[in-house]
Amino acid sequence: MPRVSMDEGRALVARLRGGYEPTDAELSAWTVADTIDILRGDITEADLTWIAARIADERGARGAFFLALSKPLATKPEIKSLLASRFETADARLRTELLWRLLDDPGLPDETHRRLFEFVMSEWDAFKVSLPYLGAPSQILEAALRRIAECPGGKRWIYLCCLPEYAADQQAVTGLLALACTSDDGFLAHVARVLMERFYGSGRQPKA
DSSP states (O other), X not given: OOOOOHHHHHHHHHHHHTTOOOOHHHHHHHSSHHHHHHHHTTOOGGGHHHHHHHHHHOOHHHHHHHHHHTGGGTTSHHHXXXXXXXXXXXXXXXXXXXXXXXXXXXXXXXXHHHHHHHXXXXXXXXXXXXXXXXOOTTTHHHHHHHHHHHSOGGGHHHHHTTSTTTSSOHHHHHHHHHHHTTOSSHHHHHHHHHHHHHHHOTTOOOOO
């Protein structure tokens, strides 16, 4: 399915507000960065109640879609509380979707950032399943750099995690991680060092 236009996005969100249930093919097509960004543009605080209900009830691809759609509301107290409680009981796959919305909160405590990074490292195979959201291996480095430039400072570390073993140009990834290791942001530098050691340490060479 091609990328939706702004008008198509408004029409789709209106249908979702009315209770429309996306097909599996639509979920797959809509849960990608370019399309979900357009759909999010029509989400307002008035949508909080029905989106919160979908986040509470849905799992799998459907849950991932509604979590991605909820980004404009992620710092609302009701959504923050719901995300935190769901993270405590969700399986590893759903947690990989929940963590993106938790990280939208610029006031997230440092300890929570550390806990989420530890989760990513311990559930790496589950985390990798979410990476096509940002793009194909040939696209993800550019997409990650764009998101790093746009997102709140505390969220930048998660985009570094999207690159090892997935980005097509692993040599460029090691260069970016090496640069991040020198960042004034202590946690970002810590994440970069851990990724370098885990994926490129012990004499291993990145793929070209």
